[in-house]
Each structure stands twice: as C-alpha cells, then as structure tokens.
Amino acid sequence: MTGPAETPSSFRLAYVPGVTPTKWVRVWNERLPDVPLTLVPVDPADGPALLRDRGADAGLLRLPMDRDGLSAIPLYTETTVVVVPKDHVVAAVEEVAVEELADEVFFHPLDDTLDWEQPPGRPAFERPATTADAIELVAANVGLLVVPQSLARLHHRKDLTYRPVTGTPESRVALSWLEDETTDLVEEFIGIVRGRTVNSSRGRRAQPADQEKKAKDARKPAAKAGARTPARSGGKPAGGRTSGGKGRGGSGAGGAKGTRQGKPRRSR
Numbered sequence: 001m002t003g004p005a006e007t008p009s010s011f012r013l014a015y016v017p018g019v020t021p022t023k024w025v026r027v028w029n030e031r032l033p034d035v036p037l038t039l040v041p042v043d044p045a046d047g048p049a050l051l052r053d054r055g056a057d058a059g060l061l062r063l064p065m066d067r068d069g070l071s072a073i074p075l076y077t078e079t080t081v082v083v084v085p086k087d088h089v090v091a092a093v094e095e096v097a098v099e100e101l102a103d104e105v106f107f108h109p110l111d112d113t114l115d116w117e118q119p120p121g122r123p124a125f126e127r128p129a130t131t132a133d134a135i136e137l138v139a140a141n142v143g144l145l146v147v148p149q150s151l152a153r154l155h156h157r158k159d160l161t162y163r164p165v166t167g168t169p170e171s172r173v174a175l176s177w178l179e180d181e182t183t184d185l186v187e188e189f190i191g192i193v194r195g196r197t198v199n200s201s202r203g204r205r206a207q208p209a210d211q212e213k214k215a216k217d218a219r220k221p222a223a224k225a226g227a228r229t230p231a232r233s234g235g236k237p238a239g240g241r242t243s244g245g246k247g248r249g250g251s252g253a254g255g256a257k258g259t260r261q262g263k264p265r266r267s268r
Contacts, residue, residue, distance in 0.1 A: 040056045106123065
C-alpha cells in the first residue's frame with residue numbers, strides 16, 4: 001500500500017475526443033488537492049497504446065478497443081446520431097432509422113469510433129482521415145456522417161444539425177488502465193467515476209483518513225452523554241429533598257409546597 005510519504009506527484013488521465021471529464025476532475029481536486037490531475041488528450045486509436053507505454057495512469061476511452069493487458073470499466077453508452085445539413089429532409093424529424101437512409105452517401109472516417117460490420121448507405125469516393133474532415137464534407141453537402149452524439153456536439157456548426165439514428169452500432173465510454181497497475185490513485189478515480197462518496201470510497205489511500213473520522217465519530221456520543229449526565233442527576237436530588245428522602249409522602253412540586261406550608265401549623 002502506498003504510504004503518505006510515497007504519494008505520487010500527479011495523476012495522468014487520458015481522454016478521447018467527445019469525452020468531458022470535467023465533473024470527475026472537479027471531484028478529484030476536492031478530495032485530493034495534494035495530487036494534481038493532468039489531462040492527456042489522445043486519439044481513439046492511440047489510447048490503448050498510450051496506457052501500455054505508461055503515458056497515462058488511466059484513460060477514458062471508447063469501446064470496442066484492443067484490451068490486451070488492460071482493465072476496463074464501461075461507464076456509459078452514447079446515443080448515435082446522423083449529422084446532416086440543416087436543410088436536409090432528416091432535419092424535419094425527431095429520429096430516423098438507418099434503413100431510411102440507404103440511398104444517401106455516407107462518410108466513413110479513418111478514426112471512426114463505431115464498430116460497423118457494414119457502414120450505411122452508399123460509400124463516399126474516399127475515406128476522410130478524421131471525423132473533423134468528414135464534418136467539413138457534410139457541410140459541403142456531399143454526404144452524411146454517423147457518429148456518437150458527443151462528437152456531433154464537439155464539431156458543431158451553425159449550418160449543420162443531427163438527429164438520433166436507430167439500427168446502428170453504439171459507442172461505449174470506459175475507464176481503462178493497465179491491469180497489473182491498479183494503484184491507490186486508480187482506485188480513487190474508479191470510486192469517483194462510480195459516484196462513491198468519500199466515506200464509501202474503496203480507494204486504499206483514503207482509508208487512514210476514513211478510519212480517523214470514524215474514531216472521532218465514535219468518541220463524540222460518549223462526550224455528549226457525559227455532558228447530559230449532570231442535568232439528569234441534578235433533577236433527582238431535588239425530588240429527594242422535596243419528598244424528604246426516600247419516602248413518597250409528597251410528589252413533585254406538591255411535596256415542596258407542603259414543606260413550606262408546615263411553618264404556620266407549628267406556630268399554632
């Protein structure tokens with residue numbers, strides 16, 4: 001287990017285009033302010049190799065991918081959309097089936113993140129090198145493009161729009177790391193992306209702090225009980241004096257009044 005004196009100076013997180021790790025980075029900075037998190041952008045095809053070469057401690061990558069030597073936790077599945085010019089007929093509907101687009105020309109970029117057995121429609125005259133290049137060709141009104149919704153948002157243009165398309169593969173985003181290097185900090189980040197609280201986190205680095213907090217919480221009830229004890233015991237002697245010891249000739253305030261009214265009877 002990594003001790004406090006051995007805490008790494010930083011944690012490197014790779015991420016592919018379209019993935020936005022902002023909320024997880026914010027939680028990391030709140031929980032581990034002494035360990036800076038460095039973001040490492042990476043192309044989808046290069047993500048697994050980057051992790052194997054130890055260019056990052058973990059990565060938010062797209063499935064499917066080459067998982068040889070890597071562990072991966074699927075996080076979520078993205079909606080698949082078709083990107084079209086704003087004046088295209090598809091822009092008038094809320095959703096479209098891929099079969100309805102069989103006569104359209106589709107671009108299949110080399111960095112495509114969808115695991116197609118057969119891309120839809122008619123193939124374009126060439127495969128664009130990148131998704132960004134394919135977006136430019138869609139804007140030129142020479143074909144359409146199917147991508148995960150986050151990439152459509154990333155490459156948004158005023159002259160283009162997109163609609164959900166059914167009957168297509170879906171892209172899944174996963175947290176991945178070297179399976180032989182599940183470090184304390186990797187455990188911490190796993191807990192963050194899975195929504196664990198500080199107390200429920202399985203991160204081994206956080207355990208000493210959690211144990212110290214539990215010990216403090218265990219001591220607090222005892223201290224409070226001790227503070228209330230005088231207030232409870234203080235009421236009993238008052239009752240005892242009122243009733244004149246263990247006897248119960250008087251009860252409560254009535255017994256006290258009887259004691260004060262005894263003086264006129266003795267003077268008689």
